[in-house]
Amino acid sequence: MADRRDAQMPCSPAGTGKTRRRLPFSKTAPIPTITGFPPSRSARMTPPTPPSRPTDAADDGTHEQGHPLTGTEEKGVAAALEKSRRDKLARLAALGKDPWGSRFDGAQPIAAVRTAGEALRRPAGEPPAEDGPTVRVAGRIMLQRSAGSLVFLDLADRSGRIQVMLGKKQVGPEAWQVADCLDLGDIVGIDGRLGWSKTGEMTIFAAGLEFLTKSIETPPDKFHGLVDPELKQRQRYLDLIHGEGVRDRFIARSRIVASVRQTLTDRGYLEVEGPTLQESAGGAAARPFKTHHNALDMPLVLRIALELHLKRLLVGGLERVFELGRVYRNEGLSPRHNPEFTLLEAYEAYGDYRSMMDLTEAVIRNAAAAAGTPARLTWMGHEIDLGKPFRRVGYDDLLREVTGCDPTDPASVVATAAARGLDTAGRHPDVVKSELFESSCEAGLSGPVFVIDYPAAICPLTKRKAGQPQVAERFELYVAGMEFANAYTELNDPDLQEELFRTQLAGLPADESMARMDHDFIRALRHGMPPAGGLGIGIDRLVMLLTQASSIRDVILFPLLRPAEDPRTRPAGG
RNA sequence: GCCCCGUUAGCUCAAUUGGUCAGAGCAUCUGACUCUUAAUCAGAGGGUUCUAGGUUCGAGUCCUAGACGGGGCACCA
Numbered sequence: 001m002a003d004r005r006d007a008q009m010p011c012s013p014a015g016t017g018k019t020r021r022r023l024p025f026s027k028t029a030p031i032p033t034i035t036g037f038p039p040s041r042s043a044r045m046t047p048p049t050p051p052s053r054p055t056d057a058a059d060d061g062t063h064e065q066g067h068p069l070t071g072t073e074e075k076g077v078a079a080a081l082e083k084s085r086r087d088k089l090a091r092l093a094a095l096g097k098d099p100w101g102s103r104f105d106g107a108q109p110i111a112a113v114r115t116a117g118e119a120l121r122r123p124a125g126e127p128p129a130e131d132g133p134t135v136r137v138a139g140r141i142m143l144q145r146s147a148g149s150l151v152f153l154d155l156a157d158r159s160g161r162i163q164v165m166l167g168k169k170q171v172g173p174e175a176w177q178v179a180d181c182l183d184l185g186d187i188v189g190i191d192g193r194l195g196w197s198k199t200g201e202m203t204i205f206a207a208g209l210e211f212l213t214k215s216i217e218t219p220p221d222k223f224h225g226l227v228d229p230e231l232k233q234r235q236r237y238l239d240l241i242h243g244e245g246v247r248d249r250f251i252a253r254s255r256i257v258a259s260v261r262q263t264l265t266d267r268g269y270l271e272v273e274g275p276t277l278q279e280s281a282g283g284a285a286a287r288p289f290k291t292h293h294n295a296l297d298m299p300l301v302l303r304i305a306l307e308l309h310l311k312r313l314l315v316g317g318l319e320r321v322f323e324l325g326r327v328y329r330n331e332g333l334s335p336r337h338n339p340e341f342t343l344l345e346a347y348e349a350y351g352d353y354r355s356m357m358d359l360t361e362a363v364i365r366n367a368a369a370a371a372g373t374p375a376r377l378t379w380m381g382h383e384i385d386l387g388k389p390f391r392r393v394g395y396d397d398l399l400r401e402v403t404g405c406d407p408t409d410p411a412s413v414v415a416t417a418a419a420r421g422l423d424t425a426g427r428h429p430d431v432v433k434s435e436l437f438e439s440s441c442e443a444g445l446s447g448p449v450f451v452i453d454y455p456a457a458i459c460p461l462t463k464r465k466a467g468q469p470q471v472a473e474r475f476e477l478y479v480a481g482m483e484f485a486n487a488y489t490e491l492n493d494p495d496l497q498e499e500l501f502r503t504q505l506a507g508l509p510a511d512e513s514m515a516r517m518d519h520d521f522i523r524a525l526r527h528g529m530p531p532a533g534g535l536g537i538g539i540d541r542l543v544m545l546l547t548q549a550s551s552i553r554d555v556i557l558f559p560l561l562r563p564a565e566d567p568r569t570r571p572a573g574g
Numbered sequence: 575g576c577c578c579c580g581u582u583a584g585c586u587c588a589a590u591u592g593g594u595c596a597g598a599g600c601a602u603c604u605g606a607c608u609c610u611u612a613a614u615c616a617g618a619g620g621g622u623u624c625u626a627g628g629u630u631c632g633a634g635u636c637c638u639a640g641a642c643g644g645g646g647c648a649c650c651a
Contacts, residue, residue, distance in 0.1 A: 077602080077620045078584050084602055128609065147614090148607035167608060184601075198609045221585040221600055223612045228585090230643045286650065305651095331650055332575075341651070476651095483651055538651045551644095562642065 081218045088181040089214045095177055101212035104189045107138040111159035117194050117202040124200030132194035135204060137162065138212060140241065141186050143222060151179055152203075155190065158247070163203045164190050175209040184222065185215030229553075236557050249547045252371040253555060256543055259370035260324060260344055263363050269320040269346060274309035276302060276326070282518045283307030283461075286329040289339075302328040306345040307461070307534065308521045311490065314349050314532055315524045322346035324539070335551040336482060339560050342539040347490070351533035352463075353473045356487035357450055359535060360477055361390055364448070364484075364542065373546040380550060382446040382480040390448040390477070395437065398451060402441045407433065430457035445478035460500040462488040463531075479545055487535040494525035 089099045113135050122129045139157035146152075149168035154161055168176045182188065191208035220226045225242035232239040232246075239246050261271065279298075281288035283305030291300050306323045313321045327343045344363075348355055368375060368386050375387030396407035405416035410429035417436040433455055445451070452475040456464055459472035473489035491497050501517055543555040553559040 080620060081584055081602055143611070143613095145610045145613050146607085147610055150608040150610070152610045152613085154611075163611070165609075169608080197611090199611075201609085201611065203609085218584045218601060221587095221612095223600065224586045226585075228581095228643085230581095231585090233643090284651085327651090329650070332648075334647095334650090335645080337650065343651075486651075536651075541651070 078218075082216055085183050085214065085216050085218075088183060089216070092178065092181045092211055092214070095174070095181075097178060097211045099211065099214040101187070101210075104138050104210060104212055106136050107157075107189060108135055109159040110137055110139060110155070110157045110162045113137060113194060113204070114160055114162060114202060117162075117196075120195060121202075122196035122200065124198070126196075126198075126200075128196060128198045128203075130193050130195040130205040134191065135194050136189065136191050137164075137204065138189040138210075139187065140215075141182060141184055141188065142241075144182060144184055151182070153182070153188075153190075155188070155204075156241075163197070163201050164192070164206050165197065165203050166206045166209060171206055171209055175206075178209055178211050181211070183215060185217070185219040186211070187213035187215070230561075233553055233559055233561060249543075249549065249555065250557060252373075252547050253543045255370045256367045256546055257324065257342075257539065259367045260363055260537075260539070260542075263366045264322045264346060264359075267320070267359070267362075269322045269348075270318055272310070272313060272318070272321050272323055273325065274303070274306055274323055278303050280518060281305075282521070284327075284329075286331060289328050289330050304329050305536075306343060307536075308518055310345055310347045311529060311532075311534070312521065312524045314347055315527055315529045319349040319530070320347070333560065335553070336541065338540065338552050338556055341552070341556075344537040344539055345535065347532050347534045349530040349532045352489040352531070353452070353475055353487050353533050356533040356535040357390075357392070357475060359533075360450075360485050360487065360537065363537065367542060368546055371546045377548070379545055379548055380480045380482075384446060384448065384479060384545075386448060390450055392450045392452055392475075394453050395451055395455070396453070398441055399433070399437055402444065403436060405436075428457060430455040434458050442478065442483075443481040445481055447477070447479040447481075448484070449478050450475045451478060459488070460504050461491055461497070463491045463493075482541060483538075484541055484545070485535060485537045487533065490529070490532045490534045492525060492529040492531060494522050497525055498522050 092099045116133065116135070120129060120132045137155060137157065139155040139161075141153050142156045142161060143154035144151065151166040153164040153166065155164050166175075166179050171179065189210035189212050190204055190206050191210075192204040192206040195203055195205055197203045220238060220242050225244070226232050226235070226238050232243060240250070265271065277291070277293070277300045279300065281301045281304040283303075284307070286304045288301035288304050291302065292298070293300055304327055306325060306327065310321050310323060322344065324344050325342065326340050328340045331337060331339065333339065346356075346359065348359070365375075365386060373386075376383075376385045378384070399405065399407045399413075403416050403420075406412040410433075413429055413433045413436060417432045420436065420440065422432065422435055422439065441451075453465065454462075454472045454474040454476075456462070456470050456472040459474050462472040462474045465471040465473050475485075475487050476483055477485035477487075491500075498517075501522075540552050540555055543549070544552060547555060549555050
């Protein structure tokens, strides 16, 4: 199957090196036998031959030839390393062992085995103890040390690492032949007695060795691991195996997300799922990704926010709803922005932005506990205390405190902004005020701090404060100068909402599909949406904070990357 | 989209002011070793110095353009 697909590849100029392809091995491939093991790129050149020792295979000379269809050349370190591994794969097949393994029941987590092993501790210098309980583990070979007829493996599973000793006499001749085919990165199952080595290392003394999966690729440097940030992102699976703390960080992410769900469901919120494909993208000021539905011959966009559909559900009487999902914004990339990111939005009927502040604190504090993050921490150079109630400060009060201007006097705001080099010509005073705030106040907000009561002109979806039409009931939560959450007392006046939409649309280019009026949303409001508080929290940033990451790419398993053209990222024919 | 920095073997890194500098460790192969642990010891193979031009007697090194990545700015969450 693999060969036929490869043979259908169009011919390409020989020697370009651009068309190298990885053979699509899969677990559905036939189990290799002595005469029918999977062909390697090099082996395809010759009829299947009985598996041989590497020395014999190296002497036939055929492995140095190129492939007639792809122009692939077999040369270089990468090819030599792969050949060595494929030779061992063939030897395993010759021994009647499936190099791709099968079900292996009853393996204990290595961490649990280690816990049991502690009770048997034997200090270095004492005779080795090999009389502990029988254990069974499975994992990847991280390190391999051979001392003649003894081989030590460091085996890793998702819970931890442990040393395994394979002795020629102890495992018997058949398993010893298998042991001779092991490479770093292979996956094996081990049965043996738990004990301690002469040098004081907890060790499983293997009695049985089950080969489970061959690794054809060479793993990264066993000591340094993967350090190239590009490779760490492009080949996250390797980063997870070798990166310091990488796996723990994504485990923490999973626990944080689970905790957020739990906090909300505990408070009577219903988790719902809105549409990702939409006719027009609303609820935020961002450009959407465009796509197309074939059967309906209809242009669609990916959602940029969750808001408008969740509010429809408030109209529908669900009262407390949240969605924890992916949104997509066609914006630039940065250490704090990925085009797709995970957003929590929660809406509570009969609440307001103050209820959302309480909810926000609960969500973050519970998530920190779930992730095992201490309440007091240093992140991005800011001292942060999540333990005590978050500070709440008025937008105008903060602006006055930092800049010395009078926020209630537009002339004072504009003059202060101009003095700080901001462009003020012909702009709405509240817009100038917003820019002054962003340039002068945000970076200093170590937080966590709720900035409350925003200028109404920059909050088109927000209810005004009673008796103060120029002030919107909105807060933003800042931590380390970065926006973490955004919440409102939601606007439920359909006539005012429609008017604000129209005002918003008037200032935007006609081809911005984000700027389309959502008539059905207005109609929903006309049926009556209860007064409500609404909250949005950027989950990726929350994970950054709670796992001490400085880049959003460190908390997203597969961040968006440009296609790799650099040959360095396509090693060994990939 | 703009600015700065980076790219050398599969991985991690060296290479004086442009001058035999294309090297080391890991990994791989061969040999030794039944308590090693980044195992060690002896030997071997392995390179389009990201790509394409240019300057020069001579370019990994200098210049131009491009690709990719990182950081910053802008936009946003």
